[in-house]
Amino acid sequence: MRKILVVDDDKHILELVSIHLTRAGYHVLKAENGVQAVGVLQSELPDLAIVDVMMPGMNGFELTKKLHDDWDIPVLLLTAKGELEDKEQGFLAGSDDYLVKPFEPKELLFRIAAILRRYDKPADSILQAGSVTINRKSFEVTAGSSTLLMPLKEFEVLALLASKPNQVFQRAAIMESVWGYDYEGDEQTLNTHIKRIRERLAKIAADVEIVTVRGIGYKLEVHRS
Template identity: 85%
Template sequence: MRRILVVDDDRNILDLVGIHVSRAGYQVLKAEDGFRALEILESVLPDLAIVDVMMPGLNGFELTARIRDDYDIPVLLLTAKGELEDKEQGFQAGSDDYLVKPFEPKELLFRIAAILRRYDKPADSILQVGSITINLKSFEVTAGKSTLLMPLKEFELLTLLASKPNQVFQRAAIMEKIWGYDYEGDEQTLNTHIKRIRERLAKIADDVEIATVRGVGYKLEVHS
């Protein structure tokens, strides 16, 4: 059974989310603040954390950043705010998705399922594309004696493209897969990540590159 950590200082919201998540077949762990959440994480590693943004002491953005630094689990942020800058701050902290209160329980469960699908890794946890090897457990990209440790979103983006070499991924599909289907940020974010990945790959492998398909999206090409 998959475990989900719910963190919210509002006891009513905490119980409400817990009830619906539990009914959907998940094991629920509850924390009324960020510090208690960190205590739970030291002993139990959940499959996903649902984190309220507006909490005293350690707010949701700060807790998300701590989780991203120390644990390999996705984070869904809950907040009463829907402004674009708040979403940007959440994604910059490392969240995987963002849900604005009040929300429908069905939408919450849909997002949970979608995040867990995105986070599922192949059984062997290894992707081999040309001369590069992508290890989905250690988050390392290697080629020969060279090793890259990439920021999470760059790693996820490279892994997505490498999962189907030479196949074109549409920009909208990439944004949905990596940043969530309702991400409202500028597409320049994707351009910037692609540019950085290209620069990293160029340093360790000359047979693998990301090609732009104008008006459509990107693909990972392997040259012999």
């Protein structure tokens, strides 16, 4: 499970962001200021930090530079200001993205998914999940003597889930990764693709299953015989 550190001196914002991240399947670490955040980092290293700019003591820019220089942790800055100068200062400090308050929770999740995807290691050409082999170069899915040539989006969804078996992928992260941040359709598209992938897998591989994690998203499970 991906860990995200949320740093904000506004307890309401801190709790609100934490609730949405937890619902999306992230493990949340919380701090009310920069000093607390550094303390958290002594025992746990997050995959990403969400940092408020306007904080007493160590401000968001200073904390961002420390996170970037000392721990190489990607940072998404939150601020009530939208001036170009603040954005420039944030990026110079090492932030990866910038979100102005107030913001939609869905946009926050999309931006988080985009940052994490940029930091992921390059994908292997061949993925193995149980009896299923996924070739990212030829776009073929094989199991035993059976071969599937799937529509591209179905293939991309399957490959994403198979890249980390048993890890839950939140719906927003799947949509952003496969369809892109600017996709204007709805989540029913993902539901339809998952249904079709399940039907295809059921015909060639009884040991591989896409499981729905209620309220969060999906994961690919391999059943051992």
